[in-house]
Amino acid sequence: MDQAIKSVRREEMKQLGKVLLKAGTMLMSAGANTGRIRNTINRIASAFDYSVELHISQRALSLTIMDEEESSFVSKLRRTPPHVINFTILSGISKMSWNIVQDNWSSEQILADLERLEKMPHYHRWMVLSLVGLAGAGFCALANGSPMDLLFTFLASFLGLFVRQEAVKANFNPYLAIYFAALTASLIAGGAVKLGLGHADSYAFVTSVLFLIPGVPLINSFSDIIDGNIQNGITRGVNALVISFSIALGIFTSTFIYQFQ
Amino acid sequence: MAALGFAALFNVPARCLPIIFLFGAVGIFVKLLLLLFGINIVFACLAGAAAIGFLSIPAAHYKHAPPLIFYIPAVIPMVPGIMAYRMMLGLIKLTESTQTLNYNTVLFETVNNGLKVLFILISLSVGVIVPMLLMRKESIKHVRVPFSKK
Numbered sequence A: 001m002d003q004a005i006k007s008v009r010r011e012e013m014k015q016l017g018k019v020l021l022k023a024g025t026m027l028m029s030a031g032a033n034t035g036r037i038r039n040t041i042n043r044i045a046s047a048f049d050y051s052v053e054l055h056i057s058q059r060a061l062s063l064t065i066m067d068e069e070e071s072s073f074v075s076k077l078r079r080t081p082p083h084v085i086n087f088t089i090l091s092g093i094s095k096m097s098w099n100i101v102q103d104n105w106s107s108e109q110i111l112a113d114l115e116r117l118e119k120m121p122h123y124h125r126w127m128v129l130s131l132v133g134l135a136g137a138g139f140c141a142l143a144n145g146s147p148m149d150l151l152f153t154f155l156a157s158f159l160g161l162f163v164r165q166e167a168v169k170a171n172f173n174p175y176l177a178i179y180f181a182a183l184t185a186s187l188i189a190g191g192a193v194k195l196g197l198g199h200a201d202s203y204a205f206v207t208s209v210l211f212l213i214p215g216v217p218l219i220n221s222f223s224d225i226i227d228g229n230i231q232n233g234i235t236r237g238v239n240a241l242v243i244s245f246s247i248a249l250g251i252f253t254s255t256f257i258y259q260f261q
Numbered sequence B: 001m002a003a004l005g006f007a008a009l010f011n012v013p014a015r016c017l018p019i020i021f022l023f024g025a026v027g028i029f030v031k032l033l034l035l036l037f038g039i040n041i042v043f044a045c046l047a048g049a050a051a052i053g054f055l056s057i058p059a060a061h062y063k064h065a066p067p068l069i070f071y072i073p074a075v076i077p078m079v080p081g082i083m084a085y086r087m088m089l090g091l092i093k094l095t096e097s098t099q100t101l102n103y104n105t106v107l108f109e110t111v112n113n114g115l116k117v118l119f120i121l122i123s124l125s126v127g128v129i130v131p132m133l134l135m136r137k138e139s140i141k142h143v144r145v146p147f148s149k150k
Helices: A002-030 A034-047 A087-103 A107-119 A125-142 A147-169 A174-194 A203-207 A215-227 A230-258 B002-009 B014-036 B041-063 B068-078 B081-096 B100-147
Strands: A051-056 A060-066 A073-079
Touching: A002 A034, A002 A051, A002 A060, A002 A073, A002 A087, A002 A107, A034 A051, A034 A060, A034 A087, A034 A215, A087 A107, A087 B068, A125 A147, A125 A203, A125 B068, A147 A174, A147 A203, A174 A203, A174 A230, A203 B081, A215 A230, A215 B068, A215 B100, A230 B081, B014 B041, B014 B068, B041 B068, B041 B100, B068 B100, B081 B100
Parallel strands: none
Antiparallel strands: A051 A060, A060 A073
């Protein structure tokens, strides 16, 4: 009898482990900081009266689930999918974790909800492109660009992001994709400056690549370091640095082509 | 406007978009206001980011979404892109310039811009995170009690 209960609980723990790993890796790839991942997973596990120990890193997540008496435990490891920032997943999982605590969800329910969140649609591609174009123009306006600059920044950001999306689709290295995007954007904006349409101080040229700035890795890097997750913070910081470097390389390629001073 | 574009890029839920738009404007407004009073740009950015950070906590409770969703897109427009670009340009110039007089000016400008960029980035991140750290205990106590199991 006791054996039977134990094996049922073991099955439950295995199932829960699978669900928690899925939630954790989804959070990581959607751009959550380390503390948030740990809190969310602990919250879900405590709703099932299990305790969890975690090892969180940029590319993989490993966890050990224990029951209260620590008489049995389940350990699992899962690779994190490529990072694509998606705040809908973040807010969805956070809301779900509170619902789990409140309503005693089963792990099947959680798994179904995670799959639903995974399939949630992104904004329409053209809408994202135009909004990012407008964001670029907004940057340019903040930097005192002229209306002509704004127009070209819009165009440059729009096409730059388009190129990046295509490059990601074609499975290029992510940093290379950013380099292509920066190159495209600065070529367009720089062309306007070269033709004498833009501002002398090339505001359009600079602001056209600002949409590529690695804001999420940068902020997460600092928040991880402040939280004490220094290893993850450094990983994210280096990632942000390499992204910035690819952007700079893209700009310099087009400065070289146009022979700007 | 820039904040909104970033929000779309990061696939933020649609119900949060108007708030992010507003926060982006508030951050820039605080920064420009302080600059107008002649305060150092680093502190101005810190204050702007802190304003966004504090505001995003009630917003998170109101919209039932993590505060992260509000503050990241909202602070990105404050990133000093032009200064970073000038610094990069200066670094390249430093590698080719050989005349001492010219070199000094370029070195001065590059280091000045570079340090500003560095400190603004740090102050932006710290600015948005400090409110979270300050409010953390309160907010968790605040939220957990009604939902606890026993």
